Amino acid sequence: MTGLRRTARRxxxxxxxxxxxxxxxxxGGTPQAASxxxxxxxxxxxxxxMPIFWMSVVVFVIVQGIIIVAIIRxxxxxxxxxxxxxxxxxxxxxxxxxxxxxxxxAIAVPTITTIADLARNPGDEALTVRVIGQQWWWAFEYPDxxxxxxxxxxxxxxxxxxxxxxxxxxxxxxxxxxxxxxxDVVPGRTNTINFTADAVGEYSGQCxxxxxxxxxxxxxxxxxxxxxxxxAWLQQQQQPAVEPQPGSIEAQGKELFMTNCRGCHTIQxxxxxxxxxxxxxxxxxxxxxxGLVVPYSTDNLKQWIxxxxxxxxxxxxxxxxxxxFTALTDDEVNAIAAYLESLK
Amino acid sequence: MTQPAVSLxxxxxxxxxxxxxxxxxxxxxxxxxxxxxxALSFFFVAGAFALVIRAQxxxxxxxxxxxxxxxxxxxxxxLMMIFLVAMPLNAAFFNILVPLMIGARDVAFPRxxxxxxxAYLFGSILLLISLPLGEAPxxxxxxxxxxxxxxxxxxxNLDFYMMSLQVLGxxxxxxxxxxxxxxxxxxxxxxxxxxxxxxxxxxxxxSVLMLLAFPPLTIGLVELMFDRYYGGTFFEPSAGGDPVxxxxxxxxxxxxxxxxxILPAFGVISExxxxxxxxxxxxxxxxxxxxxxxxxxxxxxxxHHMFAVGLGPVxxxxxxxxxxxxxxxxxxxxxxxxxxxxxGSIRISxxxxxxxxxxxxxxxxxxSGVMHASVPVDYWQTDTYFVVAHFHYVLxxxxxMALLGGIYYWFPKIFGRMLNDRLGQVHFWLTLIFFNVTFFxxxxxxxxxxxxxxxxxxxxxxxxxxxxxxxxxxxxxxxSMLLLVVNVVTxxxxxxxxxxxxxxxxxxxWSIPSPPPEYxxxxxxxVRARDDWWRRKREIADGSAQPPATQxxxxxxxxxxxxxxxLAALSLTIAAGGMVWQxxxxxxxGLALLLISVVAWALEPNHPTGPAHPAPQPQSGSQPIQQPxxx
Numbered sequence: 001m002t003g004l005r006r007t008a009r010r011x012x013x014x015x016x017x018x019x020x021x022x023x024x025x026x027x028g029g030t031p032q033a034a035s036x037x038x039x040x041x042x043x044x045x046x047x048x049x050m051p052i053f054w055m056s057v058v059v060f061v062i063v064q065g066i067i068i069v070a071i072i073r074x075x076x077x078x079x080x081x082x083x084x085x086x087x088x089x090x091x092x093x094x095x096x097x098x099x100x101x102x103x104x105x106a107i108a109v110p111t112i113t114t115i116a117d118l119a120r121n122p123g124d125e126a127l128t129v130r131v132i133g134q135q136w137w138w139a140f141e142y143p144d145x146x147x148x149x150x151x152x153x154x155x156x157x158x159x160x161x162x163x164x165x166x167x168x169x170x171x172x173x174x175x176x177x178x179x180x181x182x183x184d185v186v187p188g189r190t191n192t193i194n195f196t197a198d199a200v201g202e203y204s205g206q207c208x209x210x211x212x213x214x215x216x217x218x219x220x221x222x223x224x225x226x227x228x229x230x231x232a233w234l235q236q237q238q239q240p241a242v243e244p245q246p247g248s249i250e251a252q253g254k255e256l257f258m259t260n261c262r263g264c265h266t267i268q269x270x271x272x273x274x275x276x277x278x279x280x281x282x283x284x285x286x287x288x289x290x291g292l293v294v295p296y297s298t299d300n301l302k303q304w305i306x307x308x309x310x311x312x313x314x315x316x317x318x319x320x321x322x323x324x325f326t327a328l329t330d331d332e333v334n335a336i337a338a339y340l341e342s343l344k
Numbered sequence: 345m346t347q348p349a350v351s352l353x354x355x356x357x358x359x360x361x362x363x364x365x366x367x368x369x370x371x372x373x374x375x376x377x378x379x380x381x382x383a384l385s386f387f388f389v390a391g392a393f394a395l396v397i398r399a400q401x402x403x404x405x406x407x408x409x410x411x412x413x414x415x416x417x418x419x420x421x422x423l424m425m426i427f428l429v430a431m432p433l434n435a436a437f438f439n440i441l442v443p444l445m446i447g448a449r450d451v452a453f454p455r456x457x458x459x460x461x462x463a464y465l466f467g468s469i470l471l472l473i474s475l476p477l478g479e480a481p482x483x484x485x486x487x488x489x490x491x492x493x494x495x496x497x498x499x500x501n502l503d504f505y506m507m508s509l510q511v512l513g514x515x516x517x518x519x520x521x522x523x524x525x526x527x528x529x530x531x532x533x534x535x536x537x538x539x540x541x542x543x544x545x546x547x548x549x550x551s552v553l554m555l556l557a558f559p560p561l562t563i564g565l566v567e568l569m570f571d572r573y574y575g576g577t578f579f580e581p582s583a584g585g586d587p588v589x590x591x592x593x594x595x596x597x598x599x600x601x602x603x604x605x606i607l608p609a610f611g612v613i614s615e616x617x618x619x620x621x622x623x624x625x626x627x628x629x630x631x632x633x634x635x636x637x638x639x640x641x642x643x644x645x646x647x648h649h650m651f652a653v654g655l656g657p658v659x660x661x662x663x664x665x666x667x668x669x670x671x672x673x674x675x676x677x678x679x680x681x682x683x684x685x686x687x688g689s690i691r692i693s694x695x696x697x698x699x700x701x702x703x704x705x706x707x708x709x710x711x712s713g714v715m716h717a718s719v720p721v722d723y724w725q726t727d728t729y730f731v732v733a734h735f736h737y738v739l740x741x742x743x744x745m746a747l748l749g750g751i752y753y754w755f756p757k758i759f760g761r762m763l764n765d766r767l768g769q770v771h772f773w774l775t776l777i778f779f780n781v782t783f784f785x786x787x788x789x790x791x792x793x794x795x796x797x798x799x800x801x802x803x804x805x806x807x808x809x810x811x812x813x814x815x816x817x818x819x820x821x822x823x824s825m826l827l828l829v830v831n832v833v834t835x836x837x838x839x840x841x842x843x844x845x846x847x848x849x850x851x852x853x854w855s856i857p858s859p860p861p862e863y864x865x866x867x868x869x870x871v872r873a874r875d876d877w878w879r880r881k882r883e884i885a886d887g888s889a890q891p892p893a894t895q896x897x898x899x900x901x902x903x904x905x906x907x908x909x910x911l912a913a914l915s916l917t918i919a920a921g922g923m924v925w926q927x928x929x930x931x932x933x934g935l936a937l938l939l940i941s942v943v944a945w946a947l948e949p950n951h952p953t954g955p956a957h958p959a960p961q962p963q964s965g966s967q968p969i970q971q972p973x974x975x
Binding site: 029030031032033034035042044045046048049052053056059060063064066067070071074075076080081082083084085086087088089092093096097099100101104107108111112114115116118119135169170171173175177178180181182183184186187188189191204206207208209210211212213214215216217219292313315316317318 | 410411412415483484488490491496497498499581582586587588621622623624626627628629630652653654656657660661664665668669671672675676678679680682683685686687688689690691692700703704707708711712714715717718719720721722723724726727728790791792793794795796797798799800801802804805806807
């Protein structure tokens, strides 16, 4: 029995050891690992966690150790007398009240300083971006330049970023584990997140507050670029939409877009000014559709245009997401897709 | 209400059938058994939902269930495990044990007790009706506004949630009131508060928590009802409402609720460990005070569920600190349990193993709880699988482990049969192993950034392995629970007959036969010490005391059976059901029936000579008890 018990404990410690390996940074292929921070915000959280983790390991070992020793050492054997009726020990009680209190004080102090640290306003040189969460995608607006994009947030490396989080419908939560702790996106409030990314790259994030049928597919990515690349991107996004060559398939696609899609989508510089769905002015420069429910590909884009609800079914009884356009022929869908992909 | 005096004649609501006797029973032990089997049945249903969740998440991009079906299933898993399984299992133990432990013949309000059970059963049925209709609640057990308003959740899903929770809330409040009064008023002579078994103390504290915690939930649900049915705007930001209000109301209920779920488990453990160590509970007064401290603090920590809401650095710091404070009395409890084991004469058997397993697993849940209390760490951990791991260590590793231990411990007392200890020990080890295989990797998924409540995930996130491991563990855990069913069924049929005191127990329930006679105690015991039965056994062995009476010397009155509690609970549920479909005539009929049954209940004598004459008439003869039932 104790053998079995030991086996179980060993299994526990083995799991813990695996955890340590992961914690140690061997996290290849875990794009959302909080243990692999790439910005000051996420790093402060992880650095606060590590000492708490090690204190926890100590407490864990002490408690489980006492259990195992007690069970082995004080097992009843035939003929054992009734043990001395020990009712308690006040000194021990005081000791094991004070010890956790001290450990907790050691955790509370850095906790409170980190709370204040993360809430500090980054100052003027920060890039401000408005984040608008909605079922089930994200809009990113750059107020200084008027650029609007969806599901892809571009930020420069090494410069503080100040996100202002707003919701268009219900509560969501903005979370890019490798860059920053999560912050809820609450209708009627403006919450903020500050972080400074310290490595160029792509970071995946997703909604972390349950928000209905497609909560799982409210994903996005953050693209951290060098300052030059970022400025170039910003310049390019400020251009009006590319006008297709007359007579081309893209021009045919634009025409179809204006009859079918403009009620919901904006393409700046055209008569499409809908505000329900994402701004598609520079759709062709993006690599995401529909909150990353499927990877980007031309075929998936066509499928999405043709029958969005089949790709991302919404809440029964409710139709706020993109409707199906099953009346469109394959040629028409191809034309619209070609037009959208031309919008670099 | 009912007086523990003498009754000889009984008004029989009906004759004969055993079923009728169960339907009209007001016997706390029978009501406890009803709670026990109902809650265990729901445990397997809600557990099956967990297996569907795990099957869906076993591999990335799985299509086993639709997104909405998944959302209904995880919501029902949580709702059922909390309101239909864990709380009623606790209630089963309150019912069966509290009168036996304090030397009483029943609870203070036996018919209200029956009402609590029936309201629980019918409220549960109202919730479960939503499943075959495909309209089960789908917004999570904490159903955050404003996802829950009629704009965003147009189906009846949330209506079932609101109305069944209201009925279940009434059941819980009635039950809490009953046990509060029972413990204050019905203790045997000499059973001072500080001589009560710790389980009774934990029941007492839990009852106070329930009385204070449920009203905020009731208010929140009423506000939700106004928003959904009558154009209210409590949670509608576009009209000046605030969805965060719901979170405050919910968690002012919801955090004490966590302690409502775990304190009775603390009580169970505090009974099992002394018995199987043959030592008194270490630091009894500290165990009582730490329980009270936890209860008080539990009302000052609710916003730790809301650190990411954006309440601001000051509230987050305050609530983070109060949350850490709760770890102190909790730590005191853990160390006192260890102190009870230390130096004892420990008998390894199933109840002890579950109790020790509880201490080990609950400690892990407690430690991860301290991690979330560190607010910035919670910015990462909240709404991830790290939290899912945490609360399963607390609620499964904690509450369920303890209650399983409690079932193995008190089964002989309740049913007069021993459970098979060898099978029980196998059950324990499989549970412990598969529990950890299922839930420990969830910590790692939390580190790897997997959010909770997602019905699918993409490949390449690094989550595939641990999800598969958890799924395997969950099915193992599910199968291991079948051993309990096998054990209970075979033991009820052919288990070894249990003696009155098979474990060498310490508290009063072991001083009476197994199963206890309907009147519990032939003579109400005079209590002279904590662990009074242990003391008396020593005195009996010395020859300095008489063994307890097994045949009553004086006649005993027992409360009369009644079907009005059932009728009242049914009427209440009909009214609530009418509200789900908003068919107001049905609501009216339900309320009218409720009024009628409550009035009839009030006018119905609980004693043949009427409540004004509770005093016993001296009786001679060999059968002073008249059974209210046919058997």
